[in-house]
Amino acid sequence: MNRSTIDLWVGIFVTIGIGAIIFLALKVGNLTSVSTSPGYHLEANFDNIGGLKLRAPVKAAGVTVGRVEAIRLDPKTYQAHVTMRVDNGYQFTSDTIASILTSGLLGEVYVGLDAGGDTRMLADGGRITKTQSAVVLEKLIGQFLFSKAAETPK
Amino acid sequence: MPSAALTGLAVLVRRIGGGTLAAITTVGFATRFFLAVARHSPAAVRRLQLTLREIYFAGVLSLIIILVSGIFVGMVLALQGYEVLNRYGADESLGILVALSLVRELGPVVAGLLFASRAGSAVTAEIGLMKATEQLSAMEMMAVDPMARVVAPRFWGGMIAMPLLAGLFSMLGIFGAYLVGVKLIGIDAGAFWGNMRAAVDFRYDVLNGIIKSVVFGFAVSMIAVFEGYTSQPTAEGVSSATTRTVVASSLTILALDFVLTVFMFRGLGV
Amino acid sequence: MPDASSTAAPAAHDRPDVAVELENVTFSYDVRKILSGISMTIPKGKVVAIMGLSGSGKTTILRLIGGQIKPRSGRVIVGGQSVPDLDREALFALRRQIGMLFQFGALFTDMTVFENIAFAMREHTDLPEELVRDLVLMKLHAVGLRGAAYLRPSELSGGMARRVALARAIALDPMLVMYDEPFAGLDPISLGIIGQLIRRLNDALGITSVVVTHDVYESLKIVDYIYFVSDGRIVAQGTAQEIRASREAYVRQFVDGEADGPVPFQYPARSYRQELFADA
Numbered sequence: 263m264n265r266s267t268i269d270l271w272v273g274i275f276v277t278i279g280i281g282a283i284i285f286l287a288l289k290v291g292n293l294t295s296v297s298t299s300p301g302y303h304l305e306a307n308f309d310n311i312g313g314l315k316l317r318a319p320v321k322a323a324g325v326t327v328g329r330v331e332a333i334r335l336d337p338k339t340y341q342a343h344v345t346m347r348v349d350n351g352y353q354f355t356s357d358t359i360a361s362i363l364t365s366g367l368l369g370e371v372y373v374g375l376d377a378g379g380d381t382r383m384l385a386d387g388g389r390i391t392k393t394q395s396a397v398v399l400e401k402l403i404g405q406f407l408f409s410k411a412a413e414t415p416k
Numbered sequence: 417m418p419s420a421a422l423t424g425l426a427v428l429v430r431r432i433g434g435g436t437l438a439a440i441t442t443v444g445f446a447t448r449f450f451l452a453v454a455r456h457s458p459a460a461v462r463r464l465q466l467t468l469r470e471i472y473f474a475g476v477l478s479l480i481i482i483l484v485s486g487i488f489v490g491m492v493l494a495l496q497g498y499e500v501l502n503r504y505g506a507d508e509s510l511g512i513l514v515a516l517s518l519v520r521e522l523g524p525v526v527a528g529l530l531f532a533s534r535a536g537s538a539v540t541a542e543i544g545l546m547k548a549t550e551q552l553s554a555m556e557m558m559a560v561d562p563m564a565r566v567v568a569p570r571f572w573g574g575m576i577a578m579p580l581l582a583g584l585f586s587m588l589g590i591f592g593a594y595l596v597g598v599k600l601i602g603i604d605a606g607a608f609w610g611n612m613r614a615a616v617d618f619r620y621d622v623l624n625g626i627i628k629s630v631v632f633g634f635a636v637s638m639i640a641v642f643e644g645y646t647s648q649p650t651a652e653g654v655s656s657a658t659t660r661t662v663v664a665s666s667l668t669i670l671a672l673d674f675v676l677t678v679f680m681f682r683g684l685g686v
Numbered sequence: 687m688p689d690a691s692s693t694a695a696p697a698a699h700d701r702p703d704v705a706v707e708l709e710n711v712t713f714s715y716d717v718r719k720i721l722s723g724i725s726m727t728i729p730k731g732k733v734v735a736i737m738g739l740s741g742s743g744k745t746t747i748l749r750l751i752g753g754q755i756k757p758r759s760g761r762v763i764v765g766g767q768s769v770p771d772l773d774r775e776a777l778f779a780l781r782r783q784i785g786m787l788f789q790f791g792a793l794f795t796d797m798t799v800f801e802n803i804a805f806a807m808r809e810h811t812d813l814p815e816e817l818v819r820d821l822v823l824m825k826l827h828a829v830g831l832r833g834a835a836y837l838r839p840s841e842l843s844g845g846m847a848r849r850v851a852l853a854r855a856i857a858l859d860p861m862l863v864m865y866d867e868p869f870a871g872l873d874p875i876s877l878g879i880i881g882q883l884i885r886r887l888n889d890a891l892g893i894t895s896v897v898v899t900h901d902v903y904e905s906l907k908i909v910d911y912i913y914f915v916s917d918g919r920i921v922a923q924g925t926a927q928e929i930r931a932s933r934e935a936y937v938r939q940f941v942d943g944e945a946d947g948p949v950p951f952q953y954p955a956r957s958y959r960q961e962l963f964a965d966a
Contacts, residue, residue, distance in 0.1 A: 265465065268472045275476045279580025286519060286622050289613070317620070326614075366506075370615075399528035555707035557752050558806045559781040 301328055301349040302386035306360045306373075307341040313371040314362055321407025322375040327352045330373060340399045346373060355380040356388070362396035371396065449642055452563050453571050459561075460568035470573025472536040478581055481530055484587040489526060490592025493517055497593075498601055510603055511612035519616060519625045520681070523586030525673050528632035531578055532665035536640040539570050540661040544654035545642025552645075567645060571637045576585040578633025579626055586625065624680045631672055636665045702766075704864055705730045705894035706751055711760035711916075713746055720746050722918040724760070733888050733895040735905045737940070738915035739949065744898040747915070748864050751896070752784060753777045765861065782810055785855030785863040789870060791847040793839040799826070799850050800835040806857045825853040829883060846874025852883060862894045863887075869901040877901070881908050902941050906930065914940065916949075 311333065320328035328348035336343040348354070357378030364371050375390075384390065460467050497513045543566060548553050554564045590612075597603045616622065640661050647657035706728040713721040720743045728734045736744050749755045750762050756770040763769070764780065772780060793802050803822045807813055813821070826832040829849040839847060850866065855863050868880050885908040887897045899905050905912070906926045914922040914937060922929070922937045929937060939947030955961070 271476045272468050275471070275479065276580060279475070279577075279583055282580070282583040283622075283626065285587050286583060286590075286625075287618050289609070315459055366638075381476050451693065546795075549790070549795070550788045551794055553754070554786065554792040554794075555787050556754065557781055557786045559778040560805075560811070625951050 301347045303331070304346045304348055304354070304384055304388055304390055306344050306346070306390040306393050307336060307339065308344060308360075308362060308393050308395045309341055310395040310398055311342040311344065311371075312361075312362050312394065312398060313364070314342075314344070314373065315371065318370060319372045320348060320375065321372050322352070322354070322377065324368045325334055327375070342372070353383045354390075356384055357392060357395060358384065359392040361394035362392045364397075445646075446524040446642060448644070449637060453568055453638070453641065456561065456564040456568040457572065459564035460572050463565070463569065466565065466569040467572050467576075469577050470569045472573075473538070474531075474570075474573045475577030475580060478531060478534050479584070481534055482527055482581045482585050483588055485526065485530055486588030487592035487595075489522060489585075490514060490518065490589030490594075491596045493522075493589065494593035494596035494601075498597060498603075507601075507603055508611055510593070510597045511608040511610075514597075515590055515612045515616045516621060518586040518589040519591065519621050520626075520670045521605070521673070521677070522589065524625055524628035524632055525669060527582040527585040527629065527668055528578065528636060528669045531574075531581055531633075532636045532640075532669065533662050534612055535574060535577070536636045536661050536665050537658045539574065539637075540644040540658045541638040543567065543570070543641060544647035544649075544657050547645065547647060548649040548651070548654055550649075567641045571641050574637030574640065575633045578636065579629040582625070582629035582632075584594040620680075624676075627680075628673065628676050631676065632669050635668045635672060639665050639668065663682070702719075704728065704763075705765065706765040706896065707761070708747070708750070709761040711750060711751065711757045711762060712749075713743075713755065713757050716778055720918055721757075724915070724918070724920060726913050726920065726923075728894060728896060730894050731888070731892060732910040733885060733897065735897045735899060735912045736911040736915060737898075737900055737902070737905065737912060739900065742915045743918050744915055745866055748786070748866055748896065748898055751862075751864065752786060753782065767897050782806075783861045785857070785860040787848070787851050787855045787863070787865045787868055789867045790844075791839070793842075793847055793851055793853035793854070795839050796888060797833070798836050798838055799842070802850060803854045803857050805854070810858065821857075821930060825857055826850075828856075828887065829853045830879070845879065846870050848872065848876065849883070850882070852887075856887060856891065857895075859891065860893060862896070863965075865895065865897040865899070867899055868897060869899055869904050877904055881905075884908055902943075903920070906941075 267377065314330065316330055318330045318332060319326045320330060328346050330344060331347045332345040334343045334345075335341075344360075354375055357377045357380040359376040359378065361374045361376070362371060363374045376394075493514050494510060496638075497510050497517075498507055501509055501513065503505045543552075546562075546566065552566065555562045555565065594608065598605045598608050643657040643661045643664070647653045688732050695929055702732065702830055704727055706726075708726045710720055711724045712719070712734075724747065726734075726736075726747075736747060738744050746755070747892070750757055751764055751769065753769045753772065760762070761768060765783065767776070767780060770781070793799075797805070800822055803825055806819050807818050807821060823832055825833065826835055829852055831846060831849055831853070834842065834846060834850070842850065852868075864956065865884065866883065869877055870881065881904045883898065884895055887893070897905060897909065906929070912923065912929050913920055916936060922932065922934050924932065929941065932941075936948040938944070939949060945951050
């Protein structure tokens with residue numbers, strides 16, 4: 263095995279190796295997406311966040327505009343206190359509604375933002391006051407059974 | 417009889433103590449060995465031809481096993497994954513399942529295990545045999561440090577080859593899953609790739625996978641050259657060193673994988 | 687074949703005509719004593735043999751001279767320098783002046799014969815490739831293997847590999863060459879060739895040679911002085927003539943190949959009668 267052959271094969275190997283990693287980064291992952299651009303923070307309190315987890319997406323009209331950065335329990339109000347990072351390119355009105363939604367049946371839980379009509383915009387650290395908690399399946403079933411039980415004596 | 421029991425106990429204590437001391441000494445020696453390899457690494461860069469040759473032996477010659485295994489693992493993942501996801505009507509998430517499994521775990525780990533058994537054992541055997549046939553001694557007597565000329569290039573060859581092989585493994589696995597999922601089973605190609613792209617994050621998933629493969633590459637290469645260099649210069653010595661390389665590398669990869677996964681994917685409610 | 691000239695081996699202190707000197711050297715491996723009080727002098731330009739049974743410490747002496755190990759006590763002086771006290775750089779500089787022929791050759795199996803011999807030149811000198819090529823071919827010619835320059839070590843016979851290793855040992859024209867069992871396992875023709883090469887190169891290049899061996903017949907043909915090592919001590923020494931004529935029991939047993947003598951035939955064991963009639 264002479265030198266130039268080895269050099270050739272090593273060159274091919276390294277090229278396709280790096281190519282594979284680039285492929286994974288661009289085609290498989292979302293390197294070109296918004297998750298790497300800087301942003302500002304918004305806060306919101308929810309009665310129940312359901313299955314919301316850290317790093318869950320924050321979407322408006324279905325488009326991902328940010329990520330959930332922190333989830334705490336507010337010790338005074340016993341509500342879930344969620345901190346979100348929203349990309350700098352997007353502004354939301356101060357009467358924006360934040361809801362916990364699920365994408366599809368088995369899909370991941372995310373925070374959906376519906377902008378309102380107010381002229382004032384939320385700044386860095388601003389709080390979203392209108393929130394809608396997650397739909398908890400047990401409560402739904404409970405409601406359903408309760409309404410069914412109310413109907414039965416026939 | 418108490419005196420016999422006491423003697424037995426004394427022997428046991430001495431064995432444990434001696435064994436522990438021996439283990440600690442080995443750790444100390446291994447650390448000095450690692451520092452020596454690090455110290456001679458610039459020499460490996462200067463002798464670029466040598467290092468390139470080692471990348472060839474570690475990487476290029478492992479390509480076949482990595483590529484074939486990658487495709488098969490991807491295809492099996494797709495088959496099994498589809499079978500389960502289909503029950504919940506979530507078969508369009510197959511791309512996500514396969515991509516995340518490969519990029520985060522299977523790519524670095526399986527490629528690492530295959531690398532350890534193919535390239536790691538080869539390096540150990542090579543260095544061990546050079547030691548047994550006094551080639552390392554001859555080099556020393558010719559005033560050439562075998563650490564710089566034999567060990568460091570092999571270490572760097574392994575470290576550079578490993579992440580590339582892991583990336584290739586993941587890419588081919590995804591391709592294999594695409595073949596099975598889209599071409600064979602009939603999942604919509606757009607959904608396959610689209611859902612995958614949305615769910616796989618570069619920084620979080622791909623980059624972490626790359627970091628894992630770099631760490632595994634370091635571990636396997638270091639173990640391989642260490643075992644080869646410290647092997648007994650006999651046929652049995654080399655053979656047991658080779659076995660130790662494969663076993664130790666595999667266990668280390670799996671243990672490190674656990675530790676790294678806990679740290680990297682902590683935010684997901686672990 | 688030049689006559690082995692008769693030289694006594696006087697105790698010398700840093701004399702310029704002495705290549706290697708060991709003074710009261712002891713060495714142990716863990717608890718096992720390998721050498722206990724070895725003193726020897728190797729004059730410049732001579733071929734000196736170190737003989738003894740396997741495991742008597744012969745190779746250890748070579749390692750001490752080459753600085754691969756350090757003695758527990760005593761002095762090891764090579765070319766006027768105390769080897770155990772040298773730092774890494776000085777030791778490597780010294781080693782560039784020492785050539786070593788390892789048992790069975792120890793050729794680098796991943797290179798050709800040519801590259802094996804060019805190895806030291808390429809590592810330690812800035813000679814241009816054309817000059818390196820000429821030097822390598824000259825060394826190979828000296829050992830009679832110029833035509834085998836581009837073979838790989840796996841394609842060589844035992845005798846040829848040994849000769850290539852010899853050429854490699856003299857690649858940088860060292861002042862001292864050490865041979866570790868150069869005659870081991872060779873056919874009669876190769877034995878004769880190696881022996882002649884050791885002697886001729888020594889005289890032609892003006893180097894000093896230390897040969898560790900237990901091949902009495904071949905060594906007596908070519909060496910100037912012999913040291914006998916047994917159990918870590920020097921039990922006899924002298925010129926080839928003196929050794930041939932010696933009445934020392936150990937020397938006689940060794941040279942004549944007697945089964946029994948100072949070195950007993952039976953490995954230490956219980957009385958024969960006791961073993962056989964143990965139950966009686």
